[in-house]
Amino acid sequence: MLADNAPVTRAFVVASAIFTVFLGIQGRSSKLGLSYQDIFQKFQLWKLLASVLTFSSTPELMFGLYLLYYFRVFERQIGSNKYSAFIMFSMLLSIFLDVIALALLKDSSAKFNSGPYGLVFASFIPFYFDIPVSTRFRVFGIPFTDKSFIYLAGLQLLLSSWRRSIIPGICGIIAGSLYRMNILYIRKAKIPQFLSSFFAQLSWPSTRPPVPARNISASIPSYVNRPVQRSYASVVSSMEPPEGSLAILVSMGFDRDSARQALVQARNDVNAATNILLEAQSH
Template sequence: MNGGPSGFNNAPVTRTIIIASALFTILFGIRGRSGNIGWSYQDIFKKLQIWKLIVSVFAFLSTPELVFGIYLLYYFRVFERQIGSNKYSVFILFSVFAALLLEVLALKLLKDPSLTVQTSGPYGLIFSSFIPFYFDIPVSTRFRVFSLHFSDKTFIYLAGLQLLLSSWKKSLFPGICGILAGSLYRLNVLHVRRIKFPEFITSFFSRLSWPFMGSTSPTAPARNIPGSTPFHAGRQVEGNYPASLSSTIEPPEDSVATLVSMGFERNSARQALIHARNDINAATNILLESQSH
């Protein structure tokens, strides 16, 4: 389970967020200020240290948090590929601002001394991403260790749990607020899922060149399939994939069954697998993107 093709193809916004997180974390770590970038209610509303709030969106407090955080951000690039960079930018801003707002309100109401200073890092974005991960990403592999049952999704959950508990209450609290923010986005509060930015904003990220991180593919995303039309879970609207795909090797029956068990119509699942060259994760992305239209 790798979130689709390797690298940052069709995920320029994710690439920018990861680079910014790494640079901010390293910069403040080198300057010996990593312990001072956690923000508190007093810092923002009494001392007006807004820079702490801005830095907290990107910089992690420690190297272990950075490693697990970047790993999760890199995996969750699958969502940018599903809905496109424009809508994913909306998801990022909504998640970050909603999570921060929930944190500020909760800190004001709870007045818990142990929560005076919050940890730093893109916790709102990371943990809001667990909502679509839970609902929209299928299990493609299951296995047992002794008498315990696991799946390929287990490793993502374990990485998230490690990050969530990295600073105990100081990281648990923003993580929970991130999960709530992701839930609000999924519920389409204020019709946020309909919002789109002007194209020049998201195209800015596409024009950024980071040779050492890999380049964005100039081709159209796999979700824009010539000759295909949207279909919803359980029923196909109309239209088929290009006829030339019919000569491709027939998808494995267990892969088709996995997609059907998620509620997709059998023929649609088969066609998506053919187009994705029997990659079940890529096929799921195609089906989920079709649902979003």
């Protein structure tokens, strides 16, 4: 389930899934996407809006929603109002760049994939700069990190239709880069609170009560005797998380005590601790 404290992401993912499935059942999703003919000859500007949410195929939908779901962490970092401004900036700018690319190609058969490529690939910029690597490992001698799988999912989406997907992806990366460069002080922009609240209402309401701070010692099985519990507690106390890791989780909106306990349980793996906290909120 999508995490609390990310209502805009929740609304966007739900809307994208519904639009893609609905238009796919009707057999109309393949007709979407920005094309030179539609924009410059038929002037079907409505496709600009339709292409914002709807993926062209089921594989693209799966990879796209997976990435959008993962990138919800940025909404938790900067808040729903600023994240909504990031969505609007990255998508509008990437669509504008898509139209420019179509004009430069001057190919009547040129067409780009439908879907929120601008938002997905713009999000890779803060992902690269702001999400730390917490785990490194090797597979058959090839080095990987805990971020590698996100990059591989993005690469799969980027290369899904070659030029039709690569160009929108590059436009999204440019939009994300300009946002990070704070062009026109865009990083200070916020949408009004009532708009972000409206977006939150587009997805299912959250009816779960607040989750108290997780007590790690409570997760020890009942058959463990007291001396072992004391030994476990002493080990835990010696694994005090780094302040930087705590600051990352607190900036995402988690309670400091819960973040500390999750980091201890995850052996200071920030991503694993994030998953522990999100799973705790889903129960």
